Amino acid sequence: MVETALQLLATALALGSAYALTALGFVLIINAVGAVNFAHGDLVMAGGFAAVALASLLPDGLPVPGLILLPAVLAAMAAGGVLLAAVAYVPLRRAPPVSVFISTIAVGLILQHAIALGAGPQPRVGPPLVGGGMVELLGAALSYQQLATIAVAGVLCAAVHILLHRTRFGRRLRAAAQDPEMARACGIDLRITIGATFALAGALAGGAGLLLSNQYFVTPTDGAGFMLKAYIAVVVGGWGRIWGAALAALLIAVFEVMVAAAVSYLVAEAMLYLGVLVLLMLRPQGLFGEAEGRRA
Secondary structure (H helix, E strand, C coil), X not given: CHHHHHHHHHHHHHHHHHHHHHHHHHHHHHHHHCCCCXXXXXXXXXXXXXXXXXXXXXXXXXXXXXXXXXXXXXXXXXXXXXXXXXXXXXXXXXXXXXXXXXXXXXXXXXXXHHHHHHHCCCCECCCCCCCCCEEEECCEEEEHHHHHHHHHHHHHHHHXXXXXHHCHHHHHHHHHHHCHHHHHHCCCCHHHHHHHHHHHHHHHHHHHHHHHHHHCCECCCCHHHHHHHHHHHHHHHCCCCHHHHHHHHHHHHHHHHHHHHHCCHHHHHHHHHHHHHHHHHHCCCCCCCCCCCCCC
């Protein structure tokens, strides 16, 4: 019983870690531009396919192919985030928010169809972070891949925290997100901060895509599912609260895995959405309050 619970918890934390990276990038964009990036789930999917494509270039037998590819995937998807900002946000930044919604949906669909045309619709498996193997803990056999996924996501989340709270550049990003006009008056270049935020969000999406692509595979249509989980995490965690969204993502994964193991995945999905509806009725500001009171 204890062994099964530990194995399920490890599975949930590994999945939740990837969800947390997705939610972090999603909420960073919301805070930076006050609008939802509906292409964010497709950036996660694209990160998974980028990992699959880059893995084909590596020689066989490398012990840590995923870790070797991680910096390249982060850099590629950071560039993708900047390109997304240039195409779908900057030309429309003075237009009504609905214009940005539509433009990001369009970019997401273009990305989805382009990858489907190039790689085909079949599921692909990404490179493992580390080689196969198990470690025993209190009688439970935990895979190295799950533990490495949790560790890598933890390192990336810690890096984001340090960037935002311990660096001058991070303070500029937060200032621009909280009050753009005041930040501009203080000499902060909003174009740079917005571009950097899209790059950071894209990199986090790429990291999540790499982590998810090995254990859960990746297909060109997965973006909508990733997007929905990120949206739920932001709503549950409190709109605009970065670490509330990350913690909510972990809770969502734990709930999904535990209910799926006890009943079925379909029941877990249905109960998750029912739980979100109940939460919104009882506490519309989310579990951890609302930082800025904004709705996009």
